[in-house]
Amino acid sequence: MCLTVKAALSSRKVGKMGGRSEASTNPSHLLQRIRGFTLVLIEDLCKGRTSLVSIDRYRTHCKLIGPGDKCSCNSDMTDGREIISMEKESHANRLDVLLRVLLITQKLLLEGKHASKRDIYYMHPSIFIDQANVDRAISDTCILLHCSRHNLNVVSAGKGLVMGCLRFKESNRMFNCIRRPSVAYPVPVYVEEVKHIMGFARYILVVEKETVFQRLANDKFCEMNRCIVITGRGYPDVPTRRFLRLLIDELSLPVYCLVDCDPFGFDILLTYRFGSMQMAYDAKLLRIPEIRWLGIFSSDAEAIGLPRRCLLPLTHRDKKKAEALLQRCYLHQQVPHWRLEIEKMLQREVKFEIEALSVFSISMLSEEHLPAKIQEGRHL
Ligand SMILES: [Zn+2]
Numbered sequence: 001m002c003l004t005v006k007a008a009l010s011s012r013k014v015g016k017m018g019g020r021s022e023a024s025t026n027p028s029h030l031l032q033r034i035r036g037f038t039l040v041l042i043e044d045l046c047k048g049r050t051s052l053v054s055i056d057r058y059r060t061h062c063k064l065i066g067p068g069d070k071c072s073c074n075s076d077m078t079d080g081r082e083i084i085s086m087e088k089e090s091h092a093n094r095l096d097v098l099l100r101v102l103l104i105t106q107k108l109l110l111e112g113k114h115a116s117k118r119d120i121y122y123m124h125p126s127i128f129i130d131q132a133n134v135d136r137a138i139s140d141t142c143i144l145l146h147c148s149r150h151n152l153n154v155v156s157a158g159k160g161l162v163m164g165c166l167r168f169k170e171s172n173r174m175f176n177c178i179r180r181p182s183v184a185y186p187v188p189v190y191v192e193e194v195k196h197i198m199g200f201a202r203y204i205l206v207v208e209k210e211t212v213f214q215r216l217a218n219d220k221f222c223e224m225n226r227c228i229v230i231t232g233r234g235y236p237d238v239p240t241r242r243f244l245r246l247l248i249d250e251l252s253l254p255v256y257c258l259v260d261c262d263p264f265g266f267d268i269l270l271t272y273r274f275g276s277m278q279m280a281y282d283a284k285l286l287r288i289p290e291i292r293w294l295g296i297f298s299s300d301a302e303a304i305g306l307p308r309r310c311l312l313p314l315t316h317r318d319k320k321k322a323e324a325l326l327q328r329c330y331l332h333q334q335v336p337h338w339r340l341e342i343e344k345m346l347q348r349e350v351k352f353e354i355e356a357l358s359v360f361s362i363s364m365l366s367e368e369h370l371p372a373k374i375q376e377g378r379h380l
Pocket of ligand 1: 061062063071072073329330
Protein backbone atom coordinates (compact mmCIF):
# COMPACT_ATOMS: atom_id res chain seq x y z
CA MET A 1 0.00 0.00 0.00
CA CYS A 2 1.26 3.43 -0.84
CA LEU A 3 0.70 6.50 1.16
CA THR A 4 1.58 9.93 -0.06
CA VAL A 5 3.31 12.05 2.46
CA LYS A 6 1.73 15.13 0.95
CA ALA A 7 -1.73 13.74 1.62
CA ALA A 8 -0.74 12.97 5.16
CA LEU A 9 0.57 16.48 5.54
CA SER A 10 -2.66 17.91 4.21
CA SER A 11 -4.67 15.87 6.68
CA ARG A 12 -2.62 17.55 9.38
CA LYS A 13 -4.11 20.82 8.23
CA VAL A 14 -1.13 22.32 6.50
CA GLY A 15 -2.44 25.11 4.27
CA LYS A 16 -2.26 24.41 0.57
CA MET A 17 -0.17 26.62 -1.69
CA GLY A 18 -2.13 29.60 -2.87
CA GLY A 19 -3.39 29.69 0.65
CA ARG A 20 0.26 29.73 1.55
CA SER A 21 0.04 33.08 3.24
CA GLU A 22 -2.40 31.43 5.65
CA ALA A 23 0.09 28.67 6.50
CA SER A 24 2.09 29.99 9.41
CA THR A 25 5.81 30.31 8.89
CA ASN A 26 6.76 30.83 12.51
CA PRO A 27 9.47 28.43 13.73
CA SER A 28 7.25 26.37 16.04
CA HIS A 29 4.75 25.66 13.24
CA LEU A 30 7.55 24.79 10.81
CA LEU A 31 9.07 22.43 13.37
CA GLN A 32 5.67 20.81 13.80
CA ARG A 33 5.44 20.26 10.03
CA ILE A 34 8.95 18.80 9.86
CA ARG A 35 8.00 16.33 12.60
CA GLY A 36 4.73 15.48 10.83
CA PHE A 37 6.53 14.83 7.57
CA THR A 38 9.23 12.60 9.04
CA LEU A 39 6.75 10.75 11.24
CA VAL A 40 4.76 9.59 8.21
CA LEU A 41 7.96 8.38 6.53
CA ILE A 42 9.06 6.47 9.62
CA GLU A 43 5.64 4.89 10.12
CA ASP A 44 5.69 3.71 6.51
CA LEU A 45 9.18 2.28 6.87
CA CYS A 46 8.25 0.44 10.05
CA LYS A 47 5.23 -1.11 8.40
CA GLY A 48 7.19 -2.05 5.27
CA ARG A 49 5.25 0.35 3.06
CA THR A 50 6.75 2.42 0.28
CA SER A 51 6.49 6.12 0.89
CA LEU A 52 5.81 8.45 -1.99
CA VAL A 53 6.77 12.05 -1.50
CA SER A 54 4.82 14.38 -3.73
CA ILE A 55 6.36 17.78 -4.40
CA ASP A 56 4.47 20.47 -6.27
CA ARG A 57 6.31 22.15 -9.13
CA TYR A 58 5.95 25.88 -9.73
CA ARG A 59 6.53 28.20 -12.62
CA THR A 60 6.44 31.92 -13.31
CA HIS A 61 5.14 31.61 -16.87
CA CYS A 62 4.11 29.22 -19.63
CA LYS A 63 5.02 29.30 -23.32
CA LEU A 64 2.82 30.92 -25.95
CA ILE A 65 4.07 29.89 -29.37
CA GLY A 66 1.29 30.78 -31.81
CA PRO A 67 -0.84 33.95 -31.83
CA GLY A 68 -3.99 32.01 -30.82
CA ASP A 69 -2.34 30.30 -27.84
CA LYS A 70 -3.95 30.69 -24.44
CA CYS A 71 -2.01 31.08 -21.23
CA SER A 72 -2.33 27.95 -19.12
CA CYS A 73 -1.00 29.36 -15.87
CA ASN A 74 -3.25 28.93 -12.87
CA SER A 75 -3.52 31.36 -10.01
CA ASP A 76 -1.02 29.64 -7.73
CA MET A 77 1.34 28.82 -10.64
CA THR A 78 1.68 25.14 -9.79
CA ASP A 79 2.92 23.12 -12.72
CA GLY A 80 2.15 19.52 -11.86
CA ARG A 81 4.04 17.60 -9.25
CA GLU A 82 7.02 15.36 -8.89
CA ILE A 83 6.71 12.04 -7.13
CA ILE A 84 9.74 10.71 -5.27
CA SER A 85 9.59 7.01 -4.49
CA MET A 86 11.98 5.14 -2.24
CA GLU A 87 11.94 2.20 -4.63
CA LYS A 88 14.11 4.00 -7.18
CA GLU A 89 17.76 4.21 -6.25
CA SER A 90 18.24 7.75 -7.56
CA HIS A 91 15.16 8.81 -5.61
CA ALA A 92 16.39 7.13 -2.45
CA ASN A 93 19.55 9.26 -2.65
CA ARG A 94 17.47 12.32 -3.17
CA LEU A 95 15.32 11.51 -0.17
CA ASP A 96 18.47 10.94 1.88
CA VAL A 97 19.65 14.46 0.99
CA LEU A 98 16.19 15.88 1.69
CA LEU A 99 15.97 14.27 5.13
CA ARG A 100 19.45 15.44 6.07
CA VAL A 101 18.59 18.98 5.01
CA LEU A 102 15.37 18.76 7.02
CA LEU A 103 17.35 17.65 10.06
CA ILE A 104 19.76 20.57 9.64
CA THR A 105 16.96 23.12 9.24
CA GLN A 106 15.22 21.64 12.27
CA LYS A 107 18.38 22.25 14.28
CA LEU A 108 18.72 25.80 12.94
CA LEU A 109 15.12 26.58 13.87
CA LEU A 110 15.44 25.04 17.33
CA GLU A 111 18.62 26.99 18.07
CA GLY A 112 17.58 30.19 16.31
CA LYS A 113 20.75 30.11 14.21
CA HIS A 114 21.38 30.90 10.54
CA ALA A 115 23.42 29.00 7.95
CA SER A 116 24.24 29.54 4.30
CA LYS A 117 23.56 26.98 1.59
CA ARG A 118 27.32 26.49 1.43
CA ASP A 119 27.56 25.84 5.19
CA ILE A 120 24.91 23.14 4.79
CA TYR A 121 26.79 21.52 1.92
CA TYR A 122 29.91 21.16 4.10
CA MET A 123 27.96 19.35 6.80
CA HIS A 124 27.86 16.15 4.66
CA PRO A 125 29.90 16.80 1.49
CA SER A 126 30.44 13.11 0.72
CA ILE A 127 26.69 12.46 0.73
CA PHE A 128 25.55 15.72 -0.84
CA ILE A 129 28.26 15.36 -3.55
CA ASP A 130 27.25 18.57 -5.27
CA GLN A 131 25.96 21.95 -4.07
CA ALA A 132 23.12 21.67 -6.59
CA ASN A 133 21.70 18.67 -4.68
CA VAL A 134 21.58 20.73 -1.48
CA ASP A 135 19.98 23.67 -3.29
CA ARG A 136 17.28 21.41 -4.71
CA ALA A 137 16.60 19.84 -1.31
CA ILE A 138 16.23 23.30 0.23
CA SER A 139 13.75 24.30 -2.49
CA ASP A 140 11.85 21.04 -1.98
CA THR A 141 11.75 21.68 1.75
CA CYS A 142 10.26 25.14 1.20
CA ILE A 143 7.58 23.67 -1.06
CA LEU A 144 6.76 20.84 1.35
CA LEU A 145 6.58 23.15 4.36
CA HIS A 146 4.89 26.05 2.52
CA CYS A 147 7.46 28.63 3.45
CA SER A 148 10.28 30.75 2.05
CA ARG A 149 13.93 29.89 2.38
CA HIS A 150 14.62 32.61 4.95
CA ASN A 151 11.90 31.11 7.19
CA LEU A 152 14.17 28.06 7.50
CA ASN A 153 17.05 30.34 8.62
CA VAL A 154 18.92 29.40 5.42
CA VAL A 155 20.57 32.34 3.70
CA SER A 156 22.68 32.66 0.59
CA ALA A 157 25.92 34.57 0.79
CA GLY A 158 24.81 37.94 -0.49
CA LYS A 159 26.32 39.19 -3.70
CA GLY A 160 24.36 42.41 -4.14
CA LEU A 161 25.70 45.91 -3.53
CA VAL A 162 23.92 49.11 -2.55
CA MET A 163 24.91 52.77 -2.21
CA GLY A 164 23.29 56.17 -1.96
CA CYS A 165 20.93 58.21 0.16
CA LEU A 166 19.76 55.69 2.72
CA ARG A 167 20.37 54.48 6.22
CA PHE A 168 19.22 51.24 7.83
CA LYS A 169 19.81 48.97 10.77
CA GLU A 170 20.58 45.27 10.42
CA SER A 171 20.66 43.25 13.65
CA ASN A 172 21.55 46.31 15.73
CA ARG A 173 24.28 47.43 13.34
CA MET A 174 23.72 50.77 11.67
CA PHE A 175 24.54 51.14 7.97
CA ASN A 176 24.78 54.82 7.26
CA CYS A 177 25.27 55.03 3.52
CA ILE A 178 24.23 58.71 3.53
CA ARG A 179 27.53 59.72 5.09
CA ARG A 180 29.42 58.30 2.11
CA PRO A 181 26.84 57.84 -0.67
CA SER A 182 29.40 56.69 -3.24
CA VAL A 183 30.70 53.77 -1.21
CA ALA A 184 29.33 50.30 -1.96
CA TYR A 185 27.79 48.38 0.93
CA PRO A 186 26.93 44.67 0.68
CA VAL A 187 23.20 44.04 0.53
CA PRO A 188 22.17 42.63 3.94
CA VAL A 189 21.72 38.86 3.97
CA TYR A 190 19.30 38.76 6.92
CA VAL A 191 16.73 40.94 5.26
CA GLU A 192 14.09 40.17 7.89
CA GLU A 193 16.35 41.82 10.46
CA VAL A 194 16.62 45.07 8.53
CA LYS A 195 14.84 47.88 10.34
CA HIS A 196 14.60 51.66 10.54
CA ILE A 197 15.14 52.32 6.85
CA MET A 198 15.44 56.05 6.27
CA GLY A 199 16.48 58.11 3.32
CA PHE A 200 15.83 61.17 1.25
CA ALA A 201 16.29 59.60 -2.15
CA ARG A 202 14.06 60.49 -5.11
CA TYR A 203 14.27 57.10 -6.77
CA ILE A 204 16.03 53.72 -6.81
CA LEU A 205 18.14 52.69 -9.78
CA VAL A 206 18.85 48.98 -10.29
CA VAL A 207 21.83 48.26 -12.52
CA GLU A 208 22.67 44.89 -14.02
CA LYS A 209 26.43 45.00 -13.65
CA GLU A 210 29.01 45.81 -11.05
CA THR A 211 31.15 47.66 -13.61
CA VAL A 212 28.31 50.11 -14.22
CA PHE A 213 27.70 50.39 -10.47
CA GLN A 214 31.38 51.30 -10.00
CA ARG A 215 31.21 53.81 -12.85
CA LEU A 216 28.27 55.52 -11.13
CA ALA A 217 30.11 55.40 -7.79
CA ASN A 218 33.17 57.07 -9.33
CA ASP A 219 30.98 59.75 -10.86
CA LYS A 220 29.20 60.37 -7.51
CA PHE A 221 25.91 59.63 -9.21
CA CYS A 222 23.93 59.20 -5.95
CA GLU A 223 25.08 62.56 -4.54
CA MET A 224 24.39 64.40 -7.79
CA ASN A 225 20.97 62.80 -8.29
CA ARG A 226 19.80 62.10 -4.73
CA CYS A 227 19.08 58.43 -5.29
CA ILE A 228 19.87 54.86 -4.27
CA VAL A 229 21.71 52.51 -6.63
CA ILE A 230 21.62 48.74 -6.21
CA THR A 231 23.07 45.87 -8.23
CA GLY A 232 22.61 42.11 -8.04
CA ARG A 233 25.82 41.66 -10.09
CA GLY A 234 24.19 39.74 -12.93
CA TYR A 235 21.21 37.56 -12.15
CA PRO A 236 20.09 38.89 -8.76
CA ASP A 237 20.07 36.58 -5.75
CA VAL A 238 17.27 36.34 -3.21
CA PRO A 239 18.65 38.82 -0.63
CA THR A 240 19.11 41.47 -3.32
CA ARG A 241 15.53 41.06 -4.55
CA ARG A 242 14.10 40.92 -1.04
CA PHE A 243 16.07 43.98 0.03
CA LEU A 244 14.92 45.86 -3.06
CA ARG A 245 11.31 44.81 -2.34
CA LEU A 246 11.72 46.08 1.24
CA LEU A 247 13.20 49.42 0.12
CA ILE A 248 10.32 50.02 -2.27
CA ASP A 249 7.72 49.09 0.35
CA GLU A 250 9.30 51.22 3.07
CA LEU A 251 10.34 54.26 1.06
CA SER A 252 7.61 54.25 -1.65
CA LEU A 253 10.05 55.32 -4.35
CA PRO A 254 9.91 54.79 -8.10
CA VAL A 255 12.36 52.13 -9.27
CA TYR A 256 14.20 52.00 -12.58
CA CYS A 257 16.27 49.21 -14.08
CA LEU A 258 19.24 49.57 -16.41
CA VAL A 259 20.46 46.48 -18.28
CA ASP A 260 22.55 45.73 -21.36
CA CYS A 261 20.80 45.74 -24.70
CA ASP A 262 21.02 41.98 -25.20
CA PRO A 263 18.82 38.96 -24.39
CA PHE A 264 20.67 38.22 -21.13
CA GLY A 265 20.26 41.79 -19.89
CA PHE A 266 16.59 41.53 -20.73
CA ASP A 267 16.27 38.21 -18.88
CA ILE A 268 17.83 39.84 -15.81
CA LEU A 269 15.24 42.62 -16.03
CA LEU A 270 12.52 39.93 -16.21
CA THR A 271 13.97 38.23 -13.13
CA TYR A 272 13.55 41.44 -11.14
CA ARG A 273 10.07 42.07 -12.55
CA PHE A 274 8.56 38.56 -12.46
CA GLY A 275 10.91 36.41 -10.36
CA SER A 276 13.05 33.49 -11.45
CA MET A 277 11.83 30.06 -12.51
CA GLN A 278 14.04 28.35 -9.88
CA MET A 279 12.28 30.30 -7.14
CA ALA A 280 8.86 30.26 -8.81
CA TYR A 281 7.21 28.92 -5.65
CA ASP A 282 8.26 32.14 -3.97
CA ALA A 283 7.70 34.55 -6.85
CA LYS A 284 4.95 36.45 -5.08
CA LEU A 285 7.33 37.73 -2.42
CA LEU A 286 10.24 38.41 -4.72
CA ARG A 287 8.91 40.12 -7.81
CA ILE A 288 8.96 43.86 -8.43
CA PRO A 289 5.97 44.72 -10.64
CA GLU A 290 6.70 48.46 -10.18
CA ILE A 291 10.06 48.27 -11.95
CA ARG A 292 10.44 50.53 -14.98
CA TRP A 293 12.81 49.65 -17.76
CA LEU A 294 15.19 52.52 -18.35
CA GLY A 295 17.19 50.87 -21.15
CA ILE A 296 19.49 50.47 -22.79
CA PHE A 297 17.08 50.15 -25.73
CA SER A 298 18.13 49.22 -29.22
CA SER A 299 16.65 52.56 -30.37
CA ASP A 300 19.14 54.34 -28.06
CA ALA A 301 21.95 53.35 -30.42
CA GLU A 302 20.45 55.54 -33.16
CA ALA A 303 19.20 58.27 -30.84
CA ILE A 304 22.69 58.90 -29.47
CA GLY A 305 24.48 58.06 -32.70
CA LEU A 306 26.48 55.14 -31.36
CA PRO A 307 29.21 54.24 -33.90
CA ARG A 308 28.85 50.90 -35.71
CA ARG A 309 31.98 49.54 -34.05
CA CYS A 310 30.19 49.58 -30.66
CA LEU A 311 27.42 47.31 -31.92
CA LEU A 312 27.92 43.56 -31.79
CA PRO A 313 26.06 41.08 -33.99
CA LEU A 314 23.53 38.86 -32.20
CA THR A 315 24.94 35.34 -31.99
CA HIS A 316 22.94 32.19 -32.68
CA ARG A 317 22.69 31.67 -28.90
CA ASP A 318 21.42 35.25 -28.41
CA LYS A 319 18.72 34.75 -31.03
CA LYS A 320 17.57 31.47 -29.52
CA LYS A 321 17.47 33.04 -26.08
CA ALA A 322 15.48 36.06 -27.33
CA GLU A 323 13.01 33.86 -29.17
CA ALA A 324 12.45 31.75 -26.06
CA LEU A 325 11.88 34.90 -23.99
CA LEU A 326 9.28 36.12 -26.48
CA GLN A 327 7.18 33.01 -25.80
CA ARG A 328 6.76 33.72 -22.08
CA CYS A 329 3.10 34.36 -21.38
CA TYR A 330 3.67 37.30 -19.03
CA LEU A 331 5.35 39.24 -21.83
CA HIS A 332 2.19 38.90 -23.91
CA GLN A 333 -0.19 39.71 -21.09
CA GLN A 334 1.53 42.17 -18.81
CA VAL A 335 4.27 44.01 -20.68
CA PRO A 336 3.55 43.74 -24.42
CA HIS A 337 5.49 47.01 -24.94
CA TRP A 338 8.62 45.31 -23.55
CA ARG A 339 8.05 42.51 -26.01
CA LEU A 340 8.19 44.97 -28.90
CA GLU A 341 11.64 46.11 -27.80
CA ILE A 342 12.94 42.53 -27.97
CA GLU A 343 11.43 42.15 -31.41
CA LYS A 344 13.24 45.33 -32.49
CA MET A 345 16.52 43.92 -31.18
CA LEU A 346 15.94 40.74 -33.18
CA GLN A 347 15.11 42.71 -36.32
CA ARG A 348 18.22 44.88 -36.02
CA GLU A 349 20.30 41.79 -35.22
CA VAL A 350 22.65 43.79 -33.00
CA LYS A 351 23.31 44.10 -29.29
CA PHE A 352 25.43 46.45 -27.20
CA GLU A 353 26.53 46.99 -23.63
CA ILE A 354 25.79 49.92 -21.33
CA GLU A 355 29.53 50.69 -21.29
CA ALA A 356 29.40 51.41 -25.03
CA LEU A 357 28.25 54.92 -24.08
CA SER A 358 31.79 55.59 -22.86
CA VAL A 359 32.80 55.90 -26.52
CA PHE A 360 31.72 59.56 -26.31
CA SER A 361 32.94 60.33 -22.79
CA ILE A 362 33.59 58.19 -19.76
CA SER A 363 30.89 59.93 -17.72
CA MET A 364 28.26 60.35 -20.40
CA LEU A 365 26.09 57.66 -18.82
CA SER A 366 25.97 59.25 -15.36
CA GLU A 367 26.12 62.91 -16.32
CA GLU A 368 23.84 63.01 -19.34
CA HIS A 369 22.13 59.83 -20.42
CA LEU A 370 20.56 58.62 -17.15
CA PRO A 371 19.50 61.99 -15.66
CA ALA A 372 17.91 62.99 -18.98
CA LYS A 373 16.04 59.73 -19.36
CA ILE A 374 14.67 59.86 -15.82
CA GLN A 375 13.73 63.54 -16.05
CA GLU A 376 11.99 63.12 -19.38
CA GLY A 377 10.28 59.90 -18.34
CA ARG A 378 11.85 57.91 -21.17
CA HIS A 379 11.28 54.45 -19.75
CA LEU A 380 9.04 51.49 -20.46
ZN1 LIG B 1 0.92 31.42 -18.67
